[in-house]
Amino acid sequence: MVSKGKKQSILFLVNPKSGVSExxxxxQMVEQYVDHERYNVDICYTQYAGHAYELAKDAAANGVxxxxxxxxxxxxxxxxxxxxxxxxxxxxxxxxxxxxFARHLGIPIGIKKAxxxxxxxxxxxxxxxxxxxxxxxxxxxxxxxxxxxxxFAKGNRRGMLNYVKKSLVDWVKYKxxxxxxxxxxxxxxxxxxVIACGNASQYGNNAYIAPFASMRDGLISVSxxxxxxxxxxxxxxxxxxxxxxxxxxxxxxxxxxxxxxxxEKPGPGHYDGEPCDMDKELYIEMVPA
Numbered sequence: 001m002v003s004k005g006k007k008q009s010i011l012f013l014v015n016p017k018s019g020v021s022e023x024x025x026x027x028q029m030v031e032q033y034v035d036h037e038r039y040n041v042d043i044c045y046t047q048y049a050g051h052a053y054e055l056a057k058d059a060a061a062n063g064v065x066x067x068x069x070x071x072x073x074x075x076x077x078x079x080x081x082x083x084x085x086x087x088x089x090x091x092x093x094x095x096x097x098x099x100x101f102a103r104h105l106g107i108p109i110g111i112k113k114a115x116x117x118x119x120x121x122x123x124x125x126x127x128x129x130x131x132x133x134x135x136x137x138x139x140x141x142x143x144x145x146x147x148x149x150x151x152f153a154k155g156n157r158r159g160m161l162n163y164v165k166k167s168l169v170d171w172v173k174y175k176x177x178x179x180x181x182x183x184x185x186x187x188x189x190x191x192x193x194v195i196a197c198g199n200a201s202q203y204g205n206n207a208y209i210a211p212f213a214s215m216r217d218g219l220i221s222v223s224x225x226x227x228x229x230x231x232x233x234x235x236x237x238x239x240x241x242x243x244x245x246x247x248x249x250x251x252x253x254x255x256x257x258x259x260x261x262x263x264e265k266p267g268p269g270h271y272d273g274e275p276c277d278m279d280k281e282l283y284i285e286m287v288p289a
Contacts, residue, residue, distance in 0.1 A: 007038060008039050008066060009063070009064045010034070010068065010091070011056075011066070012042070012093070013056060013067060013075070015072070029112060029115060030043060033116060033119075034118070035119040039066070046071075046075075052069065054082075056082035056083055059082075060086040063087075065089065066090075067083060067088055067090060068092065069092050072097055072204075074273055076137055077272040080128065080135070080137045084128060091121070092107050092114070093114040093118075094109050096204070097204065098203055099205075100202045100207075101138045101200055103205075125216070126215040127215050127216060127217070127289060129220060129287065130284065130285050131271050134276075135271075137199060138199060138202075139202075139203060139210065139271075139272065140269065140284060141194060142269045142270075143194035144174050144193050145203070146267075147268055149275040176191055176227045177191070177192065177263050178192075179224075180263075181222075181259065183256040183259050183260075184257060185256070192224050193226060193227050194224075195222065197220050198210025198220065198221040199213060199221075201213040203273070204273070208242075209240065209245060210223050211243045211244070212246070219255050220257065221253070222254040222255070223246070223252075223253055226252070227250075236250070257285065261281070261284070262281045
């Protein structure tokens, strides 16, 4: 256990709609497993999109020591962007569909274990990124994955199985685009199926889109996936889930502090799994520490 001193304030922000996990037991489990000698505890449920950001921002302004995002990567994004450049630390109890942020950092997926992890944790600094000014903490990008994220968000069902179903439907109709990619050291044109920019190594569910990404190096790991044939899907999936995505002949990897991507027209993009419409030109940068 960490050494005991002055008790810290900790706020658990629970997103009741994220992922497929049951969250009704969160207050009971927090009360049972949190270290009450270390923390004074408050719990609040979010009520609408953007509510977690508002609550976390108020908490930071009021000097709360730790705000815990109880949800998926979208909830982490809302809470995290309210806390950057403040003295309030971000905690996570991963309850989303993918939980890429938590998995990258080794935060346990189970609620009890995640609470116990927080009991013993000490704050560290990490990087975050921006895509056209919008903060992200896990990954962002454009292409096929952005289309799937958009369709997945429109559905009523969550979970990995439904994500796979959406992917299969979109696979049939998706046409790769041509992109001009510029970094501090190169400028080149690519026809790409996906351009993924990772601060974390994975989308979630141990799908490693940027296998060697680090949240503490001040750099973005970029994976550019060129078009491939249907019969190659099993091999690409194997690379994705075995930490070998960069070894595929269809993948070009870059490491950079910033990247500018210009595509044929405005279209879908995503950050931390949240889909959105984005401009023709996309500028992604890393904010260190």
